[in-house]
Amino acid sequence: RVPSYTADVKKDPKNPKKLKTVTRYKIESQLQWENFMAAFQYALHIRLAEKRALYQYFLEIARKQGDKKKGEEREMKKNLQTVKDKVKTSYFKFMDKYRQKLYKVWRKAEKTKKDFDEEMKKYL
Secondary structure, eight states, X not given: OOOTTOOSOEEOXXXXXXXXXXXXXXXXXXHHHHHHHHHHHHHHHHHHHHHHHHHHHHHHHHHHHHHHHHHHHHXXXXXXXXXXHHHHHHHXXXXXXXXXXXXXXXXXXXXXXXXXXXXXXXXX
C-alpha cells in the first residue's frame, strides 16, 4: 500500500507490484513547504499580472494623449494652410477687382504726364 503523503507515484503496467516515484516518500513539512511555494508563486504571478495590466492601461492613455497632441498639431497646420489660402484668394480677388481701375488710373497719369511734357516743349 502507498502512503497518502507520497507524490508522483506511477505504477508499472507490466509489474503492478513495482512503483516508480521521483522521491518515494515526502514528509508532511515538505508537502506543506511545496504547497506554500506554489501558492507564493501563484500570488506573485497574480501581482505581476495586475502590475502589467496597470502598465498597459497607462501606456494606452499616454499613446492616446500623444496621438491627440499630434492630431492637434496636424489640425493646426491644416487650419493655418486654410487661412493662408483664404487670405491669398481674397487678396487676389481684391487685386482682380481693382486691377482694371488701377490700370486706367495709371494710363491716365501716363497720358497726363505725356501731355504735360508736350506742352512744356511748345513753350520752351
